[in-house]
Amino acid sequence: MEIQRLRDLRDDHDKTQQEIADVLNMHRSVYRRYESGERETPAWVVVKLAEYYHVSTDYLLGRTNDPTPYPPAKTK
Template identity: 85%
Template sequence: MEIKRLRDLREDHDKTQQELADYLNMHRSVYRRYESGERETPVWIVDKLADYYHVSTDYLLGRTDDPAQPKRK
């Protein structure tokens, strides 16, 4: 996971770690570990955050600099 990108998205959307933790139904300290890179981010969280921020999972993972989500069929 692109750690800086995750933090930047949260800050750009004026969200707190607590708000994201609530959205993901977890304790803030767990979310903080994902954002800081202390803990590997599970696929289901990457998927939910991509939907939340309206970006592609590849963007979150740092595989592309294009945040656009692919069109779904």
């Protein structure tokens, strides 16, 4: 997880760690450890944060600088 990117997104959205922890249904101390890099961020948290911030998971993971989320997959 790109730690600085996670913190910047939260700051850009004027959210506190507690507000994001509430979105993720966890204690603030657990979220703080993800944001500080003390703890590895589980995949479900990455997905939920990407949905919340309307960015791609690759952007959160630092694999791209383009925050644009991917379009939904087309089903047949």
